Amino acid sequence: MSITTAAAAARLKRPSWKDPRLLVGILLALASLTGVIAVVGSADRTxxxxxxxxxxxxxxxxxxxxxxxxxxxxxxxxxxxxxxxxxxxxxxxxxxxxxxxxxxxxxxxxxxxSLDRKPVAIPIQESLPAQAVAGSRVDVWVSLPDARNGFGTPQLLLPGAEIAHVTEGASSLGGSKEKVVLALVTDDQMPKLLGAQANKAKVAVVWNPGGAGK
Missing domain, CATH: 3.90.1210.10 (Antifreeze-like/N-acetylneuraminic acid synthase C-terminal domain)
Incomplete structure (x- = not known):
């Protein structure tokens, strides 16, 4: 048999299980399959x-x-x-x-x-800023009635109070609707706010872009 014929026969010969090239191919295929399974399993970990x-x-x-x-x-x-x-x-x-x-x-x-803050309804006659929505922070100012049938200097009562909810209230005499702001108030702040409301104080809500009060 010529050298050329022998070489061709070697190429056509079925590979043996002991052939290192076949073993390497099998290992590469198994590694690829394992990687695919791992990726699919990881993606489905919901x-x-x-x-x-x-x-x-x-x-x-x-x-x-x-x-x-x-x-x-x-x-x-x-x-x-x-x-x-x-x-x-x-x-x-x-x-x-x-x-x-x-x-x-x-x-x-x-x-x-366990709540450290409780929602309190604050009726507002003036327009609220567009940013005053649930989750935002506002400063609540009050002006108490004075002896001259007017109101005193506004005082900051609730700095950085969080709004829990805003709803439309009843219509006022002028035809415009008031809004009711549910503000989250701590137990320490509660007496001052309720006292101001009981004394018919004017209440104003100002958006506080800085967040929580000090």
């Missing part, structure tokens, strides 16, 4: 968690009626959110505002008696 169907105000009872179930991948922060597997605690209220479509953080729920 869990079911609760999200707010509509904005949830501080103090509002949180039940499944106001929540949706969504599938997301949270990885290391999974423990920070309320999952369907763990279940929704009974009788909980929102201790911080939860925006529409926001995932429900564990720290946003608590018992009603």
């Amino acid at each position: 869990i079911q968690v609760y999200a707010a169907r509509e904005p949830i105000a501080v103090g509002q009872r949180v039940s499944k009626d106001v929540l949706d179930v969504v599938k997301v991948r949270l990885d290391d922060v999974e423990s920070s959110y309320v999952t369907v597997a763990e279940g929704l605690p009974e009788g909980q209220v929102a201790v911080q505002r939860i925006a529409k479509n926001q995932l429900v953080p564990q720290e946003s729920l608590g018992a009603a008696d």
Whole structure:
């Protein structure tokens, strides 16, 4: 047999299991398959968690009626959110505002008696700035009646109070509608605000872009 014929026969010969080239090919194929399985498995590591169907105000009872179930991948922060597997605690209220479509953080729920701020209705006759919406911060100023049937110098009563909700109130005599701002007030601030309202003080709300008060 010529050298050329022998070489051609060697090329056409079925590879042996002991052929290192075949073993390397098998190992590469297995490694590729393992990588694909790992990527697919990692991409499918989603869990079911609760999200707010509509904005949830501080103090509002949180039940499944106001929540949706969504599938997301949270990885290391999974423990920070309320999952369907763990279940929704009974009788909980929102201790911080939860925006529409926001995932429900564990720290946003608590018992009603654990609230350090409570919503108080503040009727406002003047127009509110467009930025004064739920979740924003405002300064609440009051002017107490004086002995001359007027009002004294405005005083800053609630610096950086968070708005829980804004609703339309009743129509005033001039035909314009007043607004009712639900402001979150601490127990220490409550007597001053309620006292000012009882004394028919004028109340003004000013948007505070700096956030929380000092």
